[in-house]
Amino acid sequence: MRGINRQITLAVRPVGFPRISDFNLSYSPLRSLVAGEVLVRSVYLSLDPYMRLRMNAVCAGAQPIALGEVMVGGAVAVVVESADPGLRAGDTVEGMLGWQEHALVRGRTLRKLDLRVAPMSTALGLLGMPGLTAYFGLLDAGEPSRGETVVVSGAAGAVGMVAGQIARIEGCRVVGVAGSEIDVSWLHTELGFDDALSYESAADIDRQLAASCPDGIDVYFDTVGGALTDAVLRQLNPGARVVVCAQTSQYNLERAETGPRWLVALVDKRAKLEGFEVSRCAARFPAARRKLGRWLRQGRLKYREEVAHGLEAAPQAFIHMLEGKNQGKQLVRLSESLGAAA
């Protein structure tokens, strides 16, 4: 017996938006390490929209979280005890550690962080899955060229903010669509997007997009979906590329939505559309992280984080994020004393 670990587990499969009562705070004993394992104490938990899909009984392309199981997710942690020769106590690591204060995992599933490169929280954002999804999704699948118009939905979110900034670096005209006027103002003033607009109603968005994209749309980087995506597709240029990384507007529906059929338009426009999932680019993650880190240190990439405090805050912060109320990458900070042992 090594002490008690506190965890957030899935209590009830949500219908529509999750509720606090869909989660449990659970206590679990920590066993001793075997060779190759490490005990870590998490510092930051990442909260991401895909987790909502994993709460369903059926989750295409991934394993659903079982009832009673710890919520999945990435985290940054400090090694407390190690039986892996590649890691030692005090090292800072990133991995799929779940919504819990401690985790006992095989050391080789972790990535050791160099804190001189960037703040540790960025391992879950700009230099983590969101940033890599933006980098490879935009550059590989979106293939933007200088002077083209790139529209990013969810542009103030963890993925969208990076995608839009990379499109700017590539010399594109970048139009961000975000959920609130605060986000729009931030995209304009802090991130230097060429234009940004708030998505209020499907009726108005056609006019707003046309005004923001007078030369049509060449690349659409989509994390939101729904009627916004319908509107963007109506304004694609011939040969346009659509990169679909997420569809957050559809994740909390009690009943699946219908929408206009738009494949005819995709034929007319000779457009390509790709459902993009970043893991296929894993071999190129180190090079991409170096590039993203350099842009970050040069001030060419900026980011914003919203941090909730304490494991108990995770469910509410998660719901808050699903409602689009967070400002930037949503994190949960678990501990104030970084280097201490358990």
Added chain:
Amino acid sequence: MRGINRQITLAVRPVGFPRISDFNLSYSPLRSLVAGEVLVRSVYLSLDPYMRLRMNAVCAGAQPIALGEVMVGGAVAVVVESADPGLRAGDTVEGMLGWQEHALVRGRTLRKLDLRVAPMSTALGLLGMPGLTAYFGLLDAGEPSRGETVVVSGAAGAVGMVAGQIARIEGCRVVGVAGSEIDVSWLHTELGFDDALSYESAADIDRQLAASCPDGIDVYFDTVGGALTDAVLRQLNPGARVVVCAQTSQYNLERAETGPRWLVALVDKRAKLEGFEVSRCAARFPAARRKLGRWLRQGRLKYREEVAHGLEAAPQAFIHMLEGKNQGKQLVRLSESLGAAA
């Protein structure tokens, strides 16, 4: 004054399925040739679903046919008189000549046919735009690999029949979906598809597809769209490719259809979807025609044609084709005496 040309012109923009009264039989005088032009007399007119889109007031990606204007379309013709040094009377040519008995066009817009290679009508089917769309759409955008499952919608149509047979040549398991039991039987017995099924109702198609594609679907070659496409998308394998060449189920709707939103599934499946239009492959048409012609002569590619007779028959044959009642590539034969002068 060189005589009178008979033409089918657009009288009224159709709402829903075209009616005979949407077309006019018009008479137009033929003027003299200027340098570079040729006068041709058409032998076969091609009737294709895309023409329905060109009858609308707005037609993305192409010019609408104006009211009173000759219906667009490809045709095979015989040169009657030539002021182009590259062509002479008696040559057989293919080009965008429209629904008319004669055409006066620049010689360089025509492709001279070698009748030793294949019957002239194939220049509008297997060795024409339909065959090339199937060839490049399937191979370039679909990227089929040996052993994969390829589903073709509109499988007994001019494009689908070629796409399915090429997939067979490439060593794939090919399942064709067609509109009638007669077509299904033909795909089974004559074309050697691994399986073929008739698309009757959206409710039943899920079960039928699952039975025909026990290993899931790797490539979907779509010319039909609608609820059939929804059903196929539900059974895509990870990494699947969807090639959309046409959406014939949507061309004659009085009001645009809605359907389930399925982009979430495309992300989960990491699937690619491409709106494919063959003109971008124009530089590779000659090589593709050589390959298709070789497969034809080897008996590895088969085709079927339905021929209506006389210019006046074109509107009814077109409607018949839009209703899915034709058996194979729909043509109109204009003349019985091939080599004669006007």
